Amino acid sequence: MSKKPIKIYQYRLYPTRKQMRKLEQWLTLCCEVYNAALDERKSAYRMAGAFLSYEDQCRELPGCKEVRPDLADVPSQVLQDVVKRLDLAFDAFFRRIENGETPGYPRFKSRFRYHSLTFKQYGNSFKVLEGGKKNRGTLVLAKLGHVKMVMHRAIKGIPKTAIVKRTPTGNWYVSISVELSEQEMQAKGLPVSEEKVGIDVGLKTFAYLSSGEEIANPRFFRTEEAALARAQRKLAKAPKGTKERVHKRKVVARIHERIANRRKTFIEREVSKLIQRFDFLAVEALVVRNMVKNPKLAKSIVDASWSMFFKHLQTKAEEAGRQVVRVNPAYTSQTCSKCGYRQPMPLSVRVYECPQCGLVIHRDHNGSLNILNNALHACGRAGRVIPEVPG
Numbered sequence: 311m312s313k314k315p316i317k318i319y320q321y322r323l324y325p326t327r328k329q330m331r332k333l334e335q336w337l338t339l340c341c342e343v344y345n346a347a348l349d350e351r352k353s354a355y356r357m358a359g360a361f362l363s364y365e366d367q368c369r370e371l372p373g374c375k376e377v378r379p380d381l382a383d384v385p386s387q388v389l390q391d392v393v394k395r396l397d398l399a400f401d402a403f404f405r406r407i408e409n410g411e412t413p414g415y416p417r418f419k420s421r422f423r424y425h426s427l428t429f430k431q432y433g434n435s436f437k438v439l440e441g442g443k444k445n446r447g448t449l450v451l452a453k454l455g456h457v458k459m460v461m462h463r464a465i466k467g468i469p470k471t472a473i474v475k476r477t478p479t480g481n482w483y484v485s486i487s488v489e490l491s492e493q494e495m496q497a498k499g500l501p502v503s504e505e506k507v508g509i510d511v512g513l514k515t516f517a518y519l520s521s522g523e524e525i526a527n528p529r530f531f532r533t534e535e536a537a538l539a540r541a542q543r544k545l546a547k548a549p550k551g552t553k554e555r556v557h558k559r560k561v562v563a564r565i566h567e568r569i570a571n572r573r574k575t576f577i578e579r580e581v582s583k584l585i586q587r588f589d590f591l592a593v594e595a596l597v598v599r600n601m602v603k604n605p606k607l608a609k610s611i612v613d614a615s616w617s618m619f620f621k622h623l624q625t626k627a628e629e630a631g632r633q634v635v636r637v638n639p640a641y642t643s644q645t646c647s648k649c650g651y652r653q654p655m656p657l658s659v660r661v662y663e664c665p666q667c668g669l670v671i672h673r674d675h676n677g678s679l680n681i682l683n684n685a686l687h688a689c690g691r692a693g694r695v696i697p698e699v700p701g
């Protein structure tokens with residue numbers, strides 16, 4: 311089953327104090343429903359060996375509202391989505407078991423970690439009003455009313471879902487997803503391209519392209535990491551239970567948010583450039599977490615950036631009809647991209663020198679060429695045939 315390509319618009323929301331109180335209350339209630347539904351599934355299985363489905367649990371919601379009248383304040387579809395989220399968590403759990411992994415059982419959520427509400431069915435549970443001269447847009451939510459929204463760009467197409475979320479610093483945003491039609495896809499006007507590229511994410515540079523170009527790590531990786539470390543030290547020193555500590559925690563949260571925003575901007579820009587140029591993009595299917603071992607690097611930032619980069623690249627490529635191929639990262643740095651010779655390459659060695667064919671090339675450039683070759687090979691396209699390792 312292929313999913314229709316979607317586009318996501320994110321806007322800042324400015325709920326009134328009263329609306330904010332209500333949204334907070336809904337989050338608390340949804341979190342309770344999530345935990346109750348999880349508990350119910352657990353005991354149904356423990357007591358009767360029975361599996362409850364999404365439909366089973368949705369059927370119970372009206373009854374729950376009779377026992378807990380405050381649940382009736384939350385739009386029905388939002389509550390159904392809570393059950394859906396649990397259902398998806400179980401799906402993922404069983405899928406991973408089938409794949410032979412040992413995943414953790416779905417867990418109860420703390421109310422601090424439950425921070426979004428999903429509204430489905432446009433026109434029924436939510437609606438968007440474009441801004442006029444006086445305002446910059448309005449989001450109409452069922453049982454809440456008109457919420458001020460800053461639409462910095464107009465939505466094209468009919469919205470499918472709206473996810474309203476609260477950030478750790480208490481700001482509110484909405485992500486509205488829109489399905490793209492065939493014409494809209496074509497109208498995106500991407501140039502026809504037959505260019506292919508291999509992309510090797512690195513430690514010193516953000517990524518190396520098989521074309522020989524580099525995408526440098528932005529300077530903020532380093533400066534923001536330093537700011538974060540400083541703020542975290544100050545937080546650790548602040549005595550527990552004081553106002554000072556609350557304040558310091560907010561500072562830390564604010565830096566996290568700023569990093570996330572800047573990272574997003576950086577990745578969106580780079581991905582969009584790549585999609586414009588290349589039709590076939592080869593990347594490593596790597597477990598990012600294992601890779602960041604250099605303690606001097608802006609660890610968390612780089613780490614999160616790579617996974618976000620791969621994800622975003624995949625999404626944008628699908629939207630644009632470009633092909634992304636992920637290859638096994640084994641030996642991409644050890645293998646000579648010209649003749650296939652293999653040798654150990656410790657991280658400190660920055661240049662690949664091949665004793666067999668005499669190739670001298672930047673380590674990551676060599677890696678990106680191998681990634682491209684492997685991907686072409688995997689797709690049955692004319693990649694370089696790697697000869698057997700001699701001796």
Ligand SMILES: [Zn+2]
Binds near residue numbers: 665
């Ligand atoms: Zn060689």
